[in-house]
Amino acid sequence: MSEVEEMLKRIQGHKGVIGIIVVNSEGIPIRTTLDNSTTVQYAGLIHQLSNKARSVVRDIDPQNDLTFLRIRSKKHEIMVAPDKEYILICIQNPSDN
């Protein structure tokens, strides 16, 4: 259990990472390192997008499944790692020097 906690801490402390959000299958954020309003916004929007992306992948081939989703924007990159019950979202600024 603590291994996972440490892993999350490591990710949070990694270069350029702005924040991490853990969202459950209903779109409710469980754990976050960002402020409340941002978290709620990200959780709701990303959760829908992730489900849609997964639906796309699986519709094409039901034996396939979504591993991860990256949304790169001008300012930063949103990385989404979906799971059966949870979705992990991480916002990183990749070119942060």
Place this chain on the structure above:
Amino acid sequence: MPVAAKPALKKPVDTMSSQGLASKKASKGGKGKTPRGKDMDDMSEMGEVGDEWMQQKTMVKPDDQLELTEQEMKEEFTRILTANNPHAPQNIVRFSFKEKVFKQVASVDQLAIHFTLDGNMLHKDSDEARRQMARGGLAEAAPSEPAVAEGEEKAEPAAEGGEGEAKPEGEGGEAEKEEGATQTAPAAKDGSKKLTNQFNFSERASQTFNNPYRERGTQTEPPPRVNFSSTANQWEIYDAYAEDIQRQEKSKEKKGFRGQQESTSRKKISAIESQGDDISRIEKPAKILERMVNQNTYDDIAQDFKYWEDVSDEYREQEGTLLPLWKFSYEKSKRLAVTSICWDPKYRDLLAVGHGSYDFLKQTRGLICLYSLKNPSFPEFIYNTETGVMCLDIHPAYPHLVAVGFYDGSVGVFSLTEKLQEPMYKCTAKGGKHTDPVWEVKWQKDDLDNNMNFFSIGGDGRVVSWTLVKNELLCTDVILLKLDESPADGADGTQLFTLGCGTAFDFHKQTDYLFLVGTEEGKIHKCSKAYSSQFLDTFDAHHMAVHSVRWNTFHPKIFLSCSADWTVKIWEHTSNMPLFTFDLGSSVGDVAWAPYSSTVFAAVTSDGKVHVFDLNVNKYEALCEQVVVTKKKTKLTHIEFNPNYPMIIVGDDRGYVTSLKLSPNLRKIPKEKKGVEAAKGPEVEIAKMDKLLSLVREPPPEKK
């Protein structure tokens, strides 16, 4: 009412009339109008009655009567007669399930039913009537007709007789006749019923007072509603089927499974697991996320790893470069030297690093870290050990088993799938562990009993074979590294051998039993697993300890050795003299052959340099000599080529493992002719080597 009123009124009128008369007469003065008086009396009686009545009418005024002004009194109010039912409710509200609100019903039923009577007349041609008649029977129809006729006849004389009688009676008679007829008809049907007298029979009906109906209704609260939505995609259907199949398989397993208790206990365990801490269930996505973050951070390195080819190599024929890629380190390993590195044979991105200390005086704990190329910032697996790890090897067939040799002479086998910090198997002091540090371990093929086994070589001069039997390690001495040919005489007359110190060994790729042993004295022994007391051959290779011996990847006769005496030597195992000797200017920590070419090898030295040679290109010099460490005074301890990718990893004594990409010049596969693609394969490599050797070798004697 007026008829009744009059006698009632008369009494009071009489009393009052006398008073009134008296008063009136008194008032009028009695003008002798007696006739009028009489009339007046008569009339006045009436008039008085009327007066009194009227007076009574006007005099009474209730207290709470509205005081209205004259204008208001003249105001006209229109009154409209409507057909509305005063008893009907005016506002009925119903819950609309469609709109989920309470809504007023627009029009309320104004129909008021005062009396209903259900009739029981049937049309004689209707089904029911026919059925009844059928029940009664057609035979009955015949008597009913004459009965009716009789009735009519009776009625006629009755009617005739009763002409003078009042009409209602005649009508009554007719009614009676009808009744009689209907009565006689059923009577005739039954035959047993008493015939009622049609003249005297009268029916009386009365109606009770019907209570007025009131309608009452109740409405329950609308049930709570929840929105439900779902999709039916191809994958959802697939999932449902997959689940179903799983369930079926499980039920089949349970049927075949004898221990039902175990299955229930499994259920309990699985239930507990599912209720377990939430955080642990996001382990997998957290891992993926970590790798993604790392990929972003080290994006340029990853791109280089995949795609970078040093373009300048085209202009430099005999030179190559090493491009530094990732650097693996773990915070707790920074004090420890890298004592061993090994690539995982199955998972192409996994590498194992053993940490320990080469310093005899500073012996602390050890560490085993397994890194993945996908996550260079943190190891995938970490094992802490009490003593320094000197060597490790990953089983080629079972990549979760790692054999480890320790500084204290013991060996152990770690299993990566078990979440233990302890080795799964560990040898004991009784079990024949080495009395000096174990310098190398190597997995071998499974023995005849299908038990896994590995070899280890230690500083105590023993080469030991360890077999994994159930939970133990059984050891067998394979060979003892005796120094002298002749044994010294011991006290009891037994023969004592002085044992050398083994520092390196390597097994032949093709012939299983053949292996080489390097010693601290600088000798290399060629041994066979079959002969435990004698060496097949000995090479006086170096002046100082041999750090590493390696058989060539392709050519069966060539091997490399490196030593602390700054040299790297290439040998053919049939000859006593080295074919090539290279002086690298500093103690050589390790050498390795390239997996893709029989003529390429690399060496690392304690001055932090990596030397890469390609004998096909340049027999005397390295193609590349590059310092790969950032701090001076860092010694490089080990080197390994990646079997799949063009990269090498180098371990140093500060606990870092650096990965480097080989430039194209260093991975040349020579072309036979221009335009023809070079054939790949061991045969070609061997031929290449042979060609090379023929240039170097002295003309071989006839035997060889």
